[in-house]
Amino acid sequence: GDSVTQMEGPVTLSEEAFLTINCTYTATGYPSLFWYVQYPGEGLQLLLKATKADDKGSNKGFEATYRKETTSFHLEKGSVQVSDSAVYFCALSDREDSSYKLIFGSGTRLLVRP
């Protein structure tokens, strides 16, 4: 079945450092890809998404590019802030599945120190 693999955390960075969180997927169909963020004590929020190969999703300085050849959707940010500390989830949705359910990776905790 479809699955998502994320790098294990926690990832600890200093403020203004460069961030990469790796995400790879396996899917039988042609999925849409997502990054969700969960801030402490809050629900998941959609951070960005991409629906086809070579699409780049971006939001709040975060970017991820849908790479079909490497089945990857790595999350990047050029300069992290303390407020970016959260858990980040990579997810896919198989467009062949009419329920559009999401399959999540295990999540990566990011801690940004001042």
Place this chain on the structure above:
Amino acid sequence: GAVVSQHPSRVICKSGTSVKIECRSLDFQATTMFWYRQFPKKSLMLMATSNEGSKATYEQGVEKDKFLINHASLTLSTLTVTSAHPEDSSFYICSARVLPGPAYNEQFFGPGTRLTVL
């Protein structure tokens, strides 16, 4: 817009009792709502998919008689954990998928409900 609420935010109950968790889409109508379970430091596990007016579809390994889901309207779904036991203690999260429109097929998540069974 696209706010999903859950009630209660946390609940503590005794073993053997039943607990109902509500999930509401506050400012939109949802064709489909999803229920997830999140273990500490783990990912979200999809438990079931519910469509308004029809029976929920449960994922493999999820006991449908233990986790009763009712999707009574386009803005409300409930999850009832029946005869709860300590191993049911977890963080339960719902999400809602909007009707056709600009955000069609995007899921919006509730803040979660922390269930502790003593």
